[in-house]
Amino acid sequence: MIDKMRRLTIWWLVFLGGLLPLAGIVHGGLYGDLGPNPVEAVLHGTGDWALRLLLLTLAMRPLQRLTGRPGWLRWRRMLGLYSFFYATLHGLTWAWLDQQWDLSGMLVDVVKRPYITVGFTALALLLPLAATSTRAAMRRLGRRWQRLHRLVYPIAVLAVLHFVWLVKADWEEPAIYGGVLGVMLVLRIPTVMLVLRRVLGLERPILARRAGDSP
Numbered sequence: 508m509i510d511k512m513r514r515l516t517i518w519w520l521v522f523l524g525g526l527l528p529l530a531g532i533v534h535g536g537l538y539g540d541l542g543p544n545p546v547e548a549v550l551h552g553t554g555d556w557a558l559r560l561l562l563l564t565l566a567m568r569p570l571q572r573l574t575g576r577p578g579w580l581r582w583r584r585m586l587g588l589y590s591f592f593y594a595t596l597h598g599l600t601w602a603w604l605d606q607q608w609d610l611s612g613m614l615v616d617v618v619k620r621p622y623i624t625v626g627f628t629a630l631a632l633l634l635p636l637a638a639t640s641t642r643a644a645m646r647r648l649g650r651r652w653q654r655l656h657r658l659v660y661p662i663a664v665l666a667v668l669h670f671v672w673l674v675k676a677d678w679e680e681p682a683i684y685g686g687v688l689g690v691m692l693v694l695r696i697p698t699v700m701l702v703l704r705r706v707l708g709l710e711r712p713i714l715a716r717r718a719g720d721s722p
């Protein structure tokens with residue numbers, strides 16, 4: 508019962524936490540707090556959070572492997588859906604406030620500006636993942652679900668590339684995101700995870716838990 512309550516509390520904290528960036532942007536918009544270029548501020552805010560949440564989604568698997576606690580995987584769906592949510596807001600901000608729904612202008616941008624092409628591809632690829640994030644879709648697709656959802660890695664590469672491509676001078680921020688993504692990808696290699704767990708001395712407690720020595 509206490510465990511269920513604790514899980515529910517964490518669920519609400521994560522759920523409400525995911526809405527905080529949106530609340531910040533809306534608050535900034537309502538109180539004229541978005542700086543001299545509000546459209547750019549909204550584009551940057553939504554883009555940043557789409558990428559942060561995508562990387563956070565990718566962090567759940569290494570955390571599960573590192574700690575041996577499957578509970579981490581429970582948060583992947585919500586974090587992934589929040590990433591999709593902010594990426595969609597980001598794309599809509601561009602289409603509405605930047606392009607005024609001018610379809611031909613948008614098409615020219617998507618075809619001619621490589622960083623838009625890459626961002627657009629990332630968003631388009633996120634769509635089938637979000638659409639199949641339900642348990643029913645998981646059951647229906649079986650093994651194909653896993654294969655489809657592995658797309659999240661190339662999508663994250665595209666999202667980082669999108670950021671790298673659009674900056675003209677200040678490389679620090681995209682380099683940090685690129686570094687974090689690099690770590691997530693390296694941690695997928697089983698040998699690396701094994702060595703890391705040994706180095707951190709995590710091998711024993713997990714084996715003990717499996718043997719039923721501790722909860």
Ligand code: HEM
Pocket residue numbers: 547550551552553554555556557558561594597598601605623626627628629630666669670673
């Ligand atoms: C239709 C798809 C997309 C379009 C049209 C688009 C467009 C843009 C534009 C116009 C900017 C601002 C460029 C500037 O300031 O010069 C931007 C920035 C950014 N976008 Fe996208 N984007 C798309 C998809 C995505 C996706 C899927 C992600 C991440 C998952 C993403 C992450 C970012 C990030 C991190 C920034 C930089 C924010 C900053 O400078 O702090 N974008 N995007």
